[in-house]
Amino acid sequence: MSTTTTTVTDLPEDVSTERGTHRVHELVARWAHRTPDAPAVTCGGDVLTYRDLDVRANRIAHRLRSLGVRLDDPVAVCLDRSPRLIVALLAVLKAGGGYLAVDPRDPLERRAALLADAGVRVLLTGTADGATGTEAEAGTYDALGVTVVHLDHATGGADDLAVEPLPVEAGAGPDNLAYIAYTSGSTGRPKGVCVPHCAVVRLVSADFLRVDADDVFLQYAPVAFDASTLEIWTPLAAGGRLAVVPAGDWSPGELTALARREGVSVLWLTAGLFHQFVDAGPEGLPRLRYLVAGGDVLSPSHVDRVRTALPAVTVVNGYGPTENTTFTCCHPVTEAVGDGPVPIGRPISGTEVYVLDEELSPVPPGSTGELFAGGSGLARGYHAQAGLTAERFLPNPFSPVPGARMYRTGDLARVRDDGGLEFLGRADAQVKIRGHRVEPGEAEAAIERHPDVLRAAVVAQTYTGGDRRLAAFYESDFPLSATDLRGHLTDALPSYLVPSYFRQVDALPLTASGKVDRAELAGRTAEERPELDNDYQAPATPLEARLAQLWADVLEIDRVGVDDDFFELGGHSLLATQITGQIATEFGVLVRARSFYEDPTVGGLARTIGAGSAA
Structure with a gap:
């Protein structure tokens, strides 16, 4: 796409100024002064007002500063979804650091590798999250020289510290580190994407969503996944409310019910979850204004179905790599997609995109080329990988700004007749698995x-x-x-x-x-039952036979034994919710995710259904 055909919409003047001068936590702090009693974060029965959020984050920020955290220092946060998690993330930013979100469910070896790679010296966690629940785990962090702060001990020993904001350090500005997000690496070493404040501010104030203090966002994405950037900081920067889904896996039906109770107006789902959300029936969300989906290719039929079911809702197809802060392009769906594909649309405000050939020259509209992204959403690069940063973040010859860069996405695209972009796949071996770049x-x-x-x-x-x-x-x-x-x-x-x-x-x-x-x-897709340690045990009852067939259909294998483990057969969480949704329809029994995971076999599921039917 040549620079003459690239559409870039600037922000309104007041917000555009913020992008150039403000940091994320400063946008949130405005609302602690303007509307201190307004609810900022809710989760189950817990409610944090903007005053609560600000005071608690300030206390932890003072604690972090006392531990030596300074500008651009990475601070790990290992917590499940909860209001405490949001407080911790905000505290890291207030202290001047950038947060590295670590999933408590990841193996200890993985967590330790990320902390070591990022050079983390402080870890915020809670013992209930299992992050330091064993001597082995505590010993691992000690060996790395990491100071562990337990936030379930009040505020990590910070109750006696000041509640006022910390003084702004010299040199603080929008180019400071906001967070590090790790993505998969082809060499076996994950890549730490360093995202500055200005990139997050550009995302949360972009033009594809028009949000205000009346909006409610659902927060479900893992914080280690960059989808959470949009979920968390957009409502808090606008004075709205963040409805945090309690920890654990939730089915699409359960998420819909929770969104209804919370009065959610903006819902962001990965492509796989979006498809299941539509299949489960998206009706009954009277306050919903935006349904944003992305992370992979959307099914045109599902997009059309949700538009029919929710005509007042704007469906947005979002596209973008972590290196350009969650979204690069967005396409609000305004008409039936039909046979598709669903376009990825135009660049969001503060963003430029180019479709280039191998010589980095623009290709004509309708021709295939590689997609490059520029603008204020770009990451600073990869942590401690200067060579890879130079390979992927190139000088931008199309920008009038001295020193401007563009990111080589590795995605193939073309410009449609209407000026929007169409995604055509990858130029390399990288794939998306359940919304994660792998x-x-x-x-x-x-x-x-x-x-x-x-x-x-x-x-x-x-x-x-x-x-x-x-x-x-x-x-x-x-x-x-x-x-x-x-x-x-x-x-x-x-x-x-x-x-x-x-x-x-x-x-x-x-x-x-x-x-x-x-x-x-x-092309060798699995059709036979895979190799397992246990022998095949045939179903013994009509219920077991029906469940075994359901599993075989969903997993696309020839047979399933009563004692076979669902996850060893190749199942994953999205397929599990597909099965529990079918069970609810067919048997009228709601099988919760926890019950499924406790005994993920046909026999165990049959017992759960039997108990539910008898209740």
């Missing part, structure tokens, strides 16, 4: 660290409805069960990077040039 090479490297694995290849396979799952193929001189290998990976990788399917092969297939034939492996 480099299969990272999973491959982890598999090959197993002492009995000679070579491995991990590919993304596509199933019915566009569901993508990682599949691992590996060579070994010894019989190596999928259960053993999955356990090896579970100790080192987040769940979305652990393949759903494992298969030991005599030799990986090769192309004519001698490279692993990944296309051939991607």
